Amino acid sequence: MLQRRAWIYGWLLVSPALVMLFAFTHYPTIATIWNSFFSTARGRRQAVFVGLDNYERLLTDDIFWQVLWNNFIYALGTIPASIILALGMALWVNGKIRGRAFVRMAYFTPTVLPLIAVANIWIFFYTPGFGLVDSVQSLFGLPSQNWLGNPDTVLYAVMVVAIWKEAGFFMIFYLAALQAIPPSLTEAGKIEGASRWYMFRRVIFPLLMPTTLFVSINAVINSFRLIDHIFVMTNGGPNNASSLLLFYIYETAFKFWDTAYGATLTTVMLVLLCAIAIGQFYFMDRKVHYQ
Amino acid sequence: MSDTPYLPRQASRIDFDRLLNNVGAWALAIIWFLPLVYAIWTAFHPSAYSTDFDLTVPLTFENFVRAWDAAPFARYFFNTIVLVTLILVAQLVLCTLAAFAFARFEFPGKNILFILVLMQLLVMPDILIVENYKTMGQLGVIDTITAIGLPYMASGFGIFLLRQTFKTVPIELEEAARVEGANILQILWKVYVPLAMPVYLAYGLVSISHHWNNYLWPLIVTNSEETRPLTVGLSIFASVDQGVDWSLINAATLMTSAPLLIAFLLFQRQFVQSFMRSGIK
Numbered sequence: 001m002l003q004r005r006a007w008i009y010g011w012l013l014v015s016p017a018l019v020m021l022f023a024f025t026h027y028p029t030i031a032t033i034w035n036s037f038f039s040t041a042r043g044r045r046q047a048v049f050v051g052l053d054n055y056e057r058l059l060t061d062d063i064f065w066q067v068l069w070n071n072f073i074y075a076l077g078t079i080p081a082s083i084i085l086a087l088g089m090a091l092w093v094n095g096k097i098r099g100r101a102f103v104r105m106a107y108f109t110p111t112v113l114p115l116i117a118v119a120n121i122w123i124f125f126y127t128p129g130f131g132l133v134d135s136v137q138s139l140f141g142l143p144s145q146n147w148l149g150n151p152d153t154v155l156y157a158v159m160v161v162a163i164w165k166e167a168g169f170f171m172i173f174y175l176a177a178l179q180a181i182p183p184s185l186t187e188a189g190k191i192e193g194a195s196r197w198y199m200f201r202r203v204i205f206p207l208l209m210p211t212t213l214f215v216s217i218n219a220v221i222n223s224f225r226l227i228d229h230i231f232v233m234t235n236g237g238p239n240n241a242s243s244l245l246l247f248y249i250y251e252t253a254f255k256f257w258d259t260a261y262g263a264t265l266t267t268v269m270l271v272l273l274c275a276i277a278i279g280q281f282y283f284m285d286r287k288v289h290y291q
Numbered sequence: 292m293s294d295t296p297y298l299p300r301q302a303s304r305i306d307f308d309r310l311l312n313n314v315g316a317w318a319l320a321i322i323w324f325l326p327l328v329y330a331i332w333t334a335f336h337p338s339a340y341s342t343d344f345d346l347t348v349p350l351t352f353e354n355f356v357r358a359w360d361a362a363p364f365a366r367y368f369f370n371t372i373v374l375v376t377l378i379l380v381a382q383l384v385l386c387t388l389a390a391f392a393f394a395r396f397e398f399p400g401k402n403i404l405f406i407l408v409l410m411q412l413l414v415m416p417d418i419l420i421v422e423n424y425k426t427m428g429q430l431g432v433i434d435t436i437t438a439i440g441l442p443y444m445a446s447g448f449g450i451f452l453l454r455q456t457f458k459t460v461p462i463e464l465e466e467a468a469r470v471e472g473a474n475i476l477q478i479l480w481k482v483y484v485p486l487a488m489p490v491y492l493a494y495g496l497v498s499i500s501h502h503w504n505n506y507l508w509p510l511i512v513t514n515s516e517e518t519r520p521l522t523v524g525l526s527i528f529a530s531v532d533q534g535v536d537w538s539l540i541n542a543a544t545l546m547t548s549a550p551l552l553i554a555f556l557l558f559q560r561q562f563v564q565s566f567m568r569s570g571i572k
Contacts, residue, residue: 125329
């Protein structure tokens with residue numbers, strides 16, 4: 001009897017949150033996959049089952065492949081760079097640095113600034129001729145460049161902004177982990193005469209592995225999700241050179257109103273996201289030592 | 292996180308390693324700070340000096356006044372504040388109830404439901420824009436602040452975080468309250484919630500800064516001045532109206548980020564510690 005009561009209480013307590021979760025996370029996930037097998041309803045024409053037609057279209061869609069490649073480069077560039085920078089920042093801020101409070105604040109500030117707003121500032125930095133990047137370049141006698149207008153450089157230019165935005169956020173997690181490491185451990189290392197590099201490689205870094213796993217999964221998600229600045233800085237251009245998967249989904253579904261194809265693209269993203277996250281977990285879990 | 296006092300006697304020994312670390316840390320800090328410094332510089336100087344970094348140039352507030360008058364920023368501020376409050380209140384209520392159940396009740400389906408909750412950490416509403424837009428259409432709420440908030444109100448992250456916290460509350464406290472005749476909601480409110488206060492603060496700060504800055508979903512579901520939050524308003528302001536008036540754009544940029552930025556500078560320690568705490572699993 002008492003147990004039955006606990007059941008009812010349990011269900012009642014979780015149901016409001018779960019109803020919302022089902023409505024706006026689980027249902028749309030399933031609907032996305034479902035609708036990727038249908039055509040887009042237009043006007044009076046109903047959506048009809050088209051099997052794998054949308055996926056066939058994917059295969060021959062040059063923009064899709066370009067966007068996927070862009071996203072791959074974007075992930076490959078931003079994930080390791082932001083993680084390594086975050087770790088470096090955390091080690092510095094956790095160590096003996098002059099003006100530590102300021103340094104920590106400087107690293108963390110981009111986290112609280114809206115990406116859409118700072119994108120405006122970064123546009124100026126990249127402006128050909130008198131932008132900051134060009135001004136620094138001209139000091140070294142290098143020619144002026146249109147960073148955001150050139151298909152060869154634009155993707156890297158927006159990657160820099162993403163790294164700048166993310167690194168300070170990830171630093172916090174490393175900082176928390178570093179402060180949880182007992183000081184006796186590093187002192188023991190000192191007494192043993194271990195070099196700093198040896199200590200880092202053999203003691204500190206392994207202890208940070210759970211954090212690295214957590215941070216890297218977050219970085220993967222962000223490499224798909226963090227696209228706000230692209231709207232302001234490049235609009236995916238020139239010639240889709242800086243367009244990423246989520247940006248292409250937005251364009252397909254909300255500019256051309258081709259929702260079925262948008263759903264197909266979203267399905268690809270969901271599959272990629274889950275595959276990478278699961279892969280990461282299995283790959284890294286073996287190397288993670290939980291305390 | 293307290294700063295250890297700097298000891299000059301120790302430092303008088305030339306420590307090359309430490310010097311290198313200091314230089315590296317500061318160089319990076321300056322690069323990281325530069326965009327903000329630049330924005331502040333241009334926003335407080337006349338347009339003509341936006342690329343002329345001369346310290347004798349007169350300061351001005353005019354850019355802020357012009358930006359404020361050029362777009363309905365008052366309305367955008369109001370919308371963002373309503374939005375952020377709405378989401379936070381809903382999240383706190385929904386996540387607290389669910390987390391309590393997951394932490395302290397046994398019921399059939401508990402594990403599966405918890406896995407479904409955790410799924411949202413990976414598959415975020417940010418990605419499901421196509422189908423969520425359709426749902427909003429069916430609910431008839433497109434172009435409302437409610438529509439911006441709905442997908443985020445049940446937060447998998449919040450439920451997980453609070454469940455972990457509630458699990459650390461000693462069961463004896465709950466039993467004591469029960470002996471005194473408190474019912475379940477009273478136990479939750481009088482025992483669990485007060486003990487989880489630091490986590491609520493942490494979660495609240497994360498949530499506010501996240502939704503203050505959110506852009507893509509609000510861009511999609513809003514199409515009028517009355518519902519647009521600051522981020523969307525700013526992007527329209529910067530792209531359509533202003534051409535390349537950097538002073539004006541940067542003034543608007545600073546204005547929209549100012550509340551978070553000021554709050555961050557005032558409560559820096561709490562902010563950083565909150566983020567830290569919310570990351571500890």
